[in-house]
Amino acid sequence: MKIVWPWNRKRMERELQSVESLLTEAFKPVHARPSFVNDLRKRLVGSRNPLARAGLSTLELILIIGGAIVGVVVLVLTILGRFGGLVGKLKFWEWGKKKKAKSDSG
Amino acid sequence: MTELSEEQVLAKATAGDKQAFGMLYDKYATRIYNYIYYRTGSAQDAEDLTSRVFFRAMRHITNYRDRGVPFTAWLYRIAHNLVANWHRDSSRRQEVELEDGYRASKGDEHPELALMESEDQNALLSIIRKLPEERQQLLILKFVEHMSNAEIGQIMDRTEGAIKSLYHRTLLSLREEIAKDKSGHFSLDMFGDLPED
Numbered sequence: 001m002k003i004v005w006p007w008n009r010k011r012m013e014r015e016l017q018s019v020e021s022l023l024t025e026a027f028k029p030v031h032a033r034p035s036f037v038n039d040l041r042k043r044l045v046g047s048r049n050p051l052a053r054a055g056l057s058t059l060e061l062i063l064i065i066g067g068a069i070v071g072v073v074v075l076v077l078t079i080l081g082r083f084g085g086l087v088g089k090l091k092f093w094e095w096g097k098k099k100k101a102k103s104d105s106g
Numbered sequence: 107m108t109e110l111s112e113e114q115v116l117a118k119a120t121a122g123d124k125q126a127f128g129m130l131y132d133k134y135a136t137r138i139y140n141y142i143y144y145r146t147g148s149a150q151d152a153e154d155l156t157s158r159v160f161f162r163a164m165r166h167i168t169n170y171r172d173r174g175v176p177f178t179a180w181l182y183r184i185a186h187n188l189v190a191n192w193h194r195d196s197s198r199r200q201e202v203e204l205e206d207g208y209r210a211s212k213g214d215e216h217p218e219l220a221l222m223e224s225e226d227q228n229a230l231l232s233i234i235r236k237l238p239e240e241r242q243q244l245l246i247l248k249f250v251e252h253m254s255n256a257e258i259g260q261i262m263d264r265t266e267g268a269i270k271s272l273y274h275r276t277l278l279s280l281r282e283e284i285a286k287d288k289s290g291h292f293s294l295d296m297f298g299d300l301p302e303d
Contacts, residue, residue, distance in 0.1 A: 015281055016274075016277045016281060019277050019281050020277065022230055022284070023245060023249050023280075024249060025226075025230075026226075026227045026230045026231055026234070026249075027144065027245070027246065027249035027250045028227075029136075029140055029250065030139070030140055030143050030144075030149075032139040032149075033149075036153050037135055037136070037139075040156070040157050040160065041131055041132070041135075043157075044124075044127070044128065044160055044164055045124040045125065045127055045128040045131065045164075046124065
C-alpha cells in the first residue's frame with residue numbers, strides 16, 4: 001500500500017480528476033446497428049405488437065376486440081340482409097310476372 | 107391509455123408474456139450492447155454476445171424473482187458471465203478497434219481532430235484492457251452506464267463501500283499506467299512525477 005503524504009494529497013486528487021476526465025472522453029456511448037437490434041427483437045419475440053406497445057389495459061383491449069367483432073357481425077348481417085332482400089324482390093318480381101301471365105292467359 | 111410501469115412489465119414477462127419481454131429488450135438492448143462492446147472491443151462479438159444474453163434471459167426469465175437483485179443487475183450478471191466465458195474460451199482476445207464500432211460522434215468535429223481523439227481513446231482503452239476484469243467492469247458500469255456505486259455493487263455483488271474503494275484503487279493504478287505510457291498519446295508531464303511511496 002502506497003502512502004500519500006499530506007502535501008501530495010491535493011495534487012493527487014487533481015490527477016485523479018484528470019484520469020476521470022480521460023475516462024469520460026474514452027467511454028462514449030456506442031450504437032448497435034439498427035438492423036441487428038430489430039432482427040434480434042424479431043428472433044426473440046416476433047414483430048412488434050402495436051397494441052401492447054401502446055400500453056393498453058386489458059379492459060381497453062377487450063373493448064377494442066369486442067367492438068371489432070360486433071362491427072364485423074353487423075357488416076355481415078347487413079350484407080346478408082341486403083342480399084336476402086334482393087333475392088326476395090327478385091322472387092316477388094318473378095311471382096308477379098307469373099301471376100300476370102296467368103291472368104293474361106285466363 | 108395506461109403506461110405500464112417496469113414492475114408491471116416485469117411481472118408480465120416473468121409470467122411468460124413475450125410482448126412484455128420485448129419491452130424489456132427495447133429498454134436494455136443498447137445498454138447491454140454497450141457494456142459488451144467495451145468488454146470485448148469488437149462490434150461483431152458484441153452483437154453475438156448481446157444475442158446470447160437476451161436468449162438466455164428469455165429462457166430463464168420465468169425463474170426470475172426480485173429478491174433484492176433488480177432486473178438490471180440480473181441482466182448484467184448474465185452479460186458478465188457470458189463475457190467472462192468468452193474471455194476464457196477465446197485466445198482471440200483483441201485490442202479495441204474503434205473503427206469497427208459505431209461511436210456516437212459529435213458531427214461537427216474536424217476529421218483530423220476526431221482521428222487524434224480516437225487514437226488517444228484507443229491508447230487509453232488499451233491500458234484499461236490490461237486491468238483486472240472486475241476493474242474493467244466497474245469502469246464500464248460507471249462511465250458508460252453512469253451507474254451509482256450502490257447499483258454497481260448490486261451487479262458485482264459487493265457493498266457500496268467496497269465499490270468505492272475498488273474505484274479509487276482503479277483510478278490510482280490507471281494514473282500510474284498512464285504516467286508510464288510511452289506511446290506519446292498522453293503528455294509525459296500530464297501528472298509530473300508520481301508521489302514518493
